[in-house]
Amino acid sequence: MDESPFRFQLQYEDNIAVLELDHGKANEMGVAQIAAWEALIEDLRGSELRALVTTSRRVSSRGTPIFIAGANVTERSGWTNAQVAAHVQRQREMLAALRRLPLFHVAVVNGVALGWGTEFLLTCDYRVAARAATFGLPETGLGIIPGAGGSAELWSVVGVNQALRLGMTGEVIRAEEARRIGLIEELVETPEEGVERAVALAKLVARRSPTAVAAFKAAVLGAVGRSAEDRQALEARAYKLCLESGEAAIGRENFAAITHGGDAPWGFRRELLDEV
Numbered sequence: 001m002d003e004s005p006f007r008f009q010l011q012y013e014d015n016i017a018v019l020e021l022d023h024g025k026a027n028e029m030g031v032a033q034i035a036a037w038e039a040l041i042e043d044l045r046g047s048e049l050r051a052l053v054t055t056s057r058r059v060s061s062r063g064t065p066i067f068i069a070g071a072n073v074t075e076r077s078g079w080t081n082a083q084v085a086a087h088v089q090r091q092r093e094m095l096a097a098l099r100r101l102p103l104f105h106v107a108v109v110n111g112v113a114l115g116w117g118t119e120f121l122l123t124c125d126y127r128v129a130a131r132a133a134t135f136g137l138p139e140t141g142l143g144i145i146p147g148a149g150g151s152a153e154l155w156s157v158v159g160v161n162q163a164l165r166l167g168m169t170g171e172v173i174r175a176e177e178a179r180r181i182g183l184i185e186e187l188v189e190t191p192e193e194g195v196e197r198a199v200a201l202a203k204l205v206a207r208r209s210p211t212a213v214a215a216f217k218a219a220v221l222g223a224v225g226r227s228a229e230d231r232q233a234l235e236a237r238a239y240k241l242c243l244e245s246g247e248a249a250i251g252r253e254n255f256a257a258i259t260h261g262g263d264a265p266w267g268f269r270r271e272l273l274d275e276v
Helices: 030-046 080-098 116-124 154-157 160-169 175-181 191-206 210-223 228-244 246-252 255-260
Strands: 007-011 016-020 053-056 063-070 104-110 111-115 126-130 133-138 186-190
Touching: 016 191, 030 080, 053 191, 063 116, 080 116, 104 116, 104 191, 104 210, 104 255, 111 116, 116 133, 116 154, 126 175, 126 191, 133 175, 175 186, 210 228, 210 246, 228 246, 246 255
Parallel strands: 016 053, 053 104, 063 111, 104 126, 111 133, 126 186
Antiparallel strands: 007 016
16 A cells, blocks of 8 residues: 555546555544645645545445545543643644635545544535435543534534534444435435546536636635525625636636537636635
8 A cells, every 4th residue: 555644646637636545454534644635635725626525435344335434542641731732722723724725525425424523524515425425523431522524613514413423323324314314415326426527527617717706715614603694795806806816707718618518717716715
């Protein structure tokens, strides 16, 4: 197996990155993987990539498919409480940065997505799962809470009561139930079908204005928890960016070609950086 924390395959022709997780015994997330993600996030932010697809073909020795089995708790043996708290805070910051990337991020889940694996999904813009996928938050049975988004953010995706159910009981749910409660958006029969679907969505994004796509994502995420006045102001700033960047003019000039399935000569991505 490759010694890197995970394999990263880039599809240059479509400005789409496919990240295939393959590390440790069960794709567990530890110090090395967090550092690798931090570096990758910086690379992706500075690139012209339009979409990221994260998946895994990992299978355990018993034949169980694995997405992310959880955090690497065993490496924390001998750590002080302060060291553990600092490490978990680093996880939160890394996942928050991943969530804000100005590109479309799709997860394709096959097999076990427990603890950190379920929390990771909260950073994604869209989630597809094969029928073999399972999800759960076992942390309270280990004397801790889901500390990388499971307590703070899961409720906003599945609702308060479903979040309490998952976090307080540790119940493991299958893909059908995950879709019912909104943890995933689409259910497919096989992981191959899931990747095909994710790449198809990514290709749609890749044909659009990178500035408009990034501005839309920033406006949607930035609107959460704000007043109606602030939401509208943020939308207005995002729209202004599309105008000032020249992307709106490119869209107008190529309207006929775009509406007939053609492409437009979009410029480089510009981002909506400051807040209202």
